[in-house]
Amino acid sequence: xxxxMQADTAVADQSSELKATSSISASKVRxxxxxxxxxxxxxxxxxxxxxxxxxxxxxxxxxxxFESVSPAEFFFSTTWTPLFEPSSFGVLPLIWGTMLxxxxxxxxxxxxxxxxxxxxxxxxxxxxxxxxxPVLELLAGIPTVVYGYFALTFxxxxxxxxxxxxxxxNALSAAIVVGxxxxxMVATLSDNALRAVPISLRQGAYAxxxxxxxxxxxVVVPAGLSGVxxxxxxxxxxxxxxxxxxxLAAGQTPNMSLSMFESIQTMTAYIVQVSLGDTPTGxxxxxxxxxVATLLFVITLVINIVSQIILNRFREVYD
Amino acid sequence: MSFSSxxxxxxxxxxxxxxxLFSIFCGMVTWSGVLLLAVLLYQVSIDGFRxxxxxxxxxxPSRFPERAGIKSALVGTIWLICLVALISxxxxxxxxxxxxxxxxxxxxxxxxxxxIANLAGVxxxxxxxxxxxxxxxxxxxERSLVSGALTMSLLILPVIIIASRExxxxxxxxxxxxxYSLGATKWQTAWAHVLPxxxxxxxxxxxxxxxxxxxxxxxxxMIGALTFVAFLPEGPMDSFTxxxxxxxxxxxxxxxxxxxxxxxxxxxLLTVLLMMNATAIYIRxxxxxxxx
Amino acid sequence: MSEFEDPSVLxxxxxxxxxxxxxxxxxxxxxxxxxxxxxxxxxxxxxxRITAIIGPSGCGKSTxxxxxxxxxxxxxxxxxxxxxxxxxxxxxxxDVDPVEVRRRIGMVFQKPNPFPKSIYNNIAWGPLINxxxxxxxxxxxxxxxxxxxxxxxxxxxxxxxxxxxGGQQQRLCIARALAMEPEVLLMDEPCSALDPISTAHxxxxxxxxxxxxxxxxxxxxxxxxxxxxxxxxxxxxxxxxEFNVTKRIFTRPSVKRTEEYVTGRFG
Numbered sequence: 051x052x053x054x055m056q057a058d059t060a061v062a063d064q065s066s067e068l069k070a071t072s073s074i075s076a077s078k079v080r081x082x083x084x085x086x087x088x089x090x091x092x093x094x095x096x097x098x099x100x101x102x103x104x105x106x107x108x109x110x111x112x113x114x115x116f117e118s119v120s121p122a123e124f125f126f127s128t129t130w131t132p133l134f135e136p137s138s139f140g141v142l143p144l145i146w147g148t149m150l151x152x153x154x155x156x157x158x159x160x161x162x163x164x165x166x167x168x169x170x171x172x173x174x175x176x177x178x179x180x181x182x183x184p185v186l187e188l189l190a191g192i193p194t195v196v197y198g199y200f201a202l203t204f205x206x207x208x209x210x211x212x213x214x215x216x217x218x219x220n221a222l223s224a225a226i227v228v229g230x231x232x233x234x235m236v237a238t239l240s241d242n243a244l245r246a247v248p249i250s251l252r253q254g255a256y257a258x259x260x261x262x263x264x265x266x267x268x269v270v271v272p273a274g275l276s277g278v279x280x281x282x283x284x285x286x287x288x289x290x291x292x293x294x295x296x297x298l299a300a301g302q303t304p305n306m307s308l309s310m311f312e313s314i315q316t317m318t319a320y321i322v323q324v325s326l327g328d329t330p331t332g333x334x335x336x337x338x339x340x341x342v343a344t345l346l347f348v349i350t351l352v353i354n355i356v357s358q359i360i361l362n363r364f365r366e367v368y369d
Numbered sequence: 370m371s372f373s374s375x376x377x378x379x380x381x382x383x384x385x386x387x388x389x390l391f392s393i394f395c396g397m398v399t400w401s402g403v404l405l406l407a408v409l410l411y412q413v414s415i416d417g418f419r420x421x422x423x424x425x426x427x428x429x430p431s432r433f434p435e436r437a438g439i440k441s442a443l444v445g446t447i448w449l450i451c452l453v454a455l456i457s458x459x460x461x462x463x464x465x466x467x468x469x470x471x472x473x474x475x476x477x478x479x480x481x482x483x484x485i486a487n488l489a490g491v492x493x494x495x496x497x498x499x500x501x502x503x504x505x506x507x508x509x510x511e512r513s514l515v516s517g518a519l520t521m522s523l524l525i526l527p528v529i530i531i532a533s534r535e536x537x538x539x540x541x542x543x544x545x546x547x548x549y550s551l552g553a554t555k556w557q558t559a560w561a562h563v564l565p566x567x568x569x570x571x572x573x574x575x576x577x578x579x580x581x582x583x584x585x586x587x588x589x590x591m592i593g594a595l596t597f598v599a600f601l602p603e604g605p606m607d608s609f610t611x612x613x614x615x616x617x618x619x620x621x622x623x624x625x626x627x628x629x630x631x632x633x634x635x636x637x638l639l640t641v642l643l644m645m646n647a648t649a650i651y652i653r654x655x656x657x658x659x660x661x
Numbered sequence: 662m663s664e665f666e667d668p669s670v671l672x673x674x675x676x677x678x679x680x681x682x683x684x685x686x687x688x689x690x691x692x693x694x695x696x697x698x699x700x701x702x703x704x705x706x707x708x709x710r711i712t713a714i715i716g717p718s719g720c721g722k723s724t725x726x727x728x729x730x731x732x733x734x735x736x737x738x739x740x741x742x743x744x745x746x747x748x749x750x751x752x753x754x755x756d757v758d759p760v761e762v763r764r765r766i767g768m769v770f771q772k773p774n775p776f777p778k779s780i781y782n783n784i785a786w787g788p789l790i791n792x793x794x795x796x797x798x799x800x801x802x803x804x805x806x807x808x809x810x811x812x813x814x815x816x817x818x819x820x821x822x823x824x825x826x827g828g829q830q831q832r833l834c835i836a837r838a839l840a841m842e843p844e845v846l847l848m849d850e851p852c853s854a855l856d857p858i859s860t861a862h863x864x865x866x867x868x869x870x871x872x873x874x875x876x877x878x879x880x881x882x883x884x885x886x887x888x889x890x891x892x893x894x895x896x897x898x899x900x901x902x903e904f905n906v907t908k909r910i911f912t913r914p915s916v917k918r919t920e921e922y923v924t925g926r927f928g
Contacts, residue, residue, distance in 0.1 A: 104499050108498075192584070194584070237402070288490075318494055321498070350490060543772065543774035566777065
């Protein structure tokens with residue numbers, strides 16, 4: 051046995067000589083790995099830099115703007131004629147125009163989007179889903195300029211047949227088309243939210259003798275409410291930021307009229323109007339661009355943040 | 370408690386009827402959305418079809434509708450997409466890799482994540498203004514393809530990042546652990562195992578992001594893509610026009626013929642988009658089937 | 662008296678770096694944020710032997726195993742205190758490169774995790790990225806033979822590893838780890854996802870492997886530990902209850918708790 055032990059030790063010594071040659075300390079700095087990690091981190095910071103750039107740019111030029119125009123006039127006056135004499139800088143008409151289109155679009159898109167989402171998640175078979183889901187994706191992928199074309203060449207003439215005294219450029223046409231544009235968004239996001247509701251909740255309700263209508267409206271939708279609401283808000287935010295369709299269909303006439311049949315101007319359409327003309331840097335026209343853009347940015351940012359809060363804080367916990 | 374069986378069966382019937390009507394209503398609404406898409410496509414097709422010929426593709430825009438074409442717009446769009454892909458894919462995928470593989474869960478990651486989520490919701494026209502002020506004016510890149518490409522890249526970067534992250538997340542941790550246990554560094558593991566496994570998902574996201582970039586008009590208007598371009602760009606610093614800009618230009622003219630030309634341009638644009646989306650869906654389906 | 666009954670052969674816990682030890686643990690404490698998973702564990706892992714770590718679920722044995730090749734580094738909030746000595750250095754020393762540690766201390770996981778690549782590339786990848794420049798064909802063959810898988814796959818080396826059965830995949834993972842020529846091989850319940858026949862194959866394998874490698878195995882299967890290991894550490898709730906020659910642990914344990922566990926009175 052002693053010999054066994056000796057042989058054992060001898061083998062152990064040998065192997066320790068062979069293998070314990072390199073230390074486990076960091077003998078070489080991994081240059082390649084550090085360089086790559088640095089590159090990756092820099093790329094990640096592009097997003098931070100972008101946000102900073104947007105914020106700094108918008109707010110600094112807006113501050114310049116407010117040196118010439120008082121915030122009171124900007125926010126409370128109801129006339130917007132920045133490019134003509136006498137110039138007036140009340141932004142309310144632009145906000146009003148945006149709101150008309152957005153609310154109209156929401157009235158169209160939210161109920162139908164939700165109904166589609168309910169159909170897709172509660173009623174449709176897999177085969178039907180396979181058809182409709184790609185259709186929704188396609189609808190969502192259609193460029194906004196195409197919707198603008200559709201508004202001008204199809205929607206407005208059709209509306210004129212029904213309402214003969216509607217103007218060529220009008221808010222209703224834009225609202226309809228923007229509504230169609232954001233409908234897939236509401237449908238897809240709400241569908242995701244509803245499908246996330248566990249089957250067990252539905253089964254529990256059915257087991258109590260509820261009909262599909264009752265289960266859907268009283269159990270499923272309330273259970274997925276945070277996702278559904280978030281989808282509404284995101285769609286509204288998208289409608290507010292929509293540019294080409296409203297520029298083509300709704301016109302360039304800022305006013306505060308209640309009628310959807312008249313031409314209006316949204317914030318985005320104004321920005322396009324200014325930039326299509328030649329704007330010298332530093333002039334008051336250039337600055338209105340930034341002031342309106344900042345307003346647009348802040349509004350959409352607030353809505354997006356609220357929707358994220360709703361999604362995260364009030365996300366229903368099912369277990 | 371006792372129920373009158375008659376009133377109970379009446380109200381039960383009513384409830385069932387309501388449920389049935391509801392489901393029919395929801396179905397009709399959904400299918401009318403499909404119908405709408407069909408109407409839209411049909412409308413565009415019959416409007417623009419007669420203008421679709423080789424001459425249309427090969428001509429420059431003109432004051433005369435019969436002679437007008439989308440050559441410069443098509444070439445401009447192709448240039449733009451290539452440049453955008455070149456810029457946004459490396460930066461976007463790198464960011465996703467960084468966030469998923471290298472960064473911790475600390476504050477910095479959280480800040481970057483929230484940033485990206487917010488940037489995804491910023492209206493495209495704001496990106497246009499950013500591009501105008503920084504690339505066109507501050508960096509003096511003028512109204513060039515580079516300015517347009519940089520602006521568009523910033524626009525679709527959040528989309529690429531979010532899609533890539535989703536794809537990377539689906540790679541199981543066990544693969545990474547296997548690699549680490551063999552003495553591989555994080556980058557070696559990411560390069561040899563994570564990226565190849567998430568490649569289809571990343572590709573799908575990239576294709577969808579690029580198809581969004583192709584259709585965007587507002588940012589290009591802001592940075593000054595020209596609307597009447599009778600030449601082809603020869604280098605990234607040249608000025609340019611793009612398909613959506615040309616379409617917009619034609620739609621805003623009063624004459625009927627230009628509207629029809631716009632429809633023809635839309636047909637081409639939608640065809641390209643359809644092919645890209647179909648490719649993305651195909652890749653996605655193939656991968657999903659493989660995983661099952 | 663056989664080697665296993667001679668007390669002078671027992672690894673002594675408090676002697677400094679013992680020539681017979683591959684790894685030495687001294688007062689190791691492991692925390693996950695505020696939870697303590699491993700409390701004050703000290704024992705030696707003897708070279709060219711199989712050391713088993715057994716204990717009920719949640720006793721910290723996997724955590725302890727993972728600390729031996731710095732895999733706990735990947736868990737947020739994991740913290741290791743104490744000394745884990747390997748080749749005269751503390752694995753958690755200031756200048757230690759965890760990547761180097763993992764080259765020399767390999768691991769096989771509970772669920773087989775081959776790369777979605779060919780059998781050949783699964784084995785060749787590790788050495789290649791670590792600078793191996795000799796013939797990979799020979800290396801692949803040698804590793805597969807060591808894992809007793811060569812005969813079954815030698816004609817389809819370039820097939821996907823995912824086409825292998827569970828037992829074959831696990832042997833592939835063993836071959837993959839062996840290709841790195843580690844000094845220590847850590848095995849985290851390597852047979853728990855396998856059928857009994859594959860398990861038997863792998864247990865036979867381990868007997869052959871211990872001539873060239875030091876093996877540390879975590880297992881919840883007491884019979885397995887009794888069958889194959891030379892030394893056994895019994896842990897419960899983060900504490901090391903007893904560490905001894907396996908035969909002693911299972912026939913004449915020194916601590917009552919150990920006796921209760923191995924006779925099945927709990928766990």
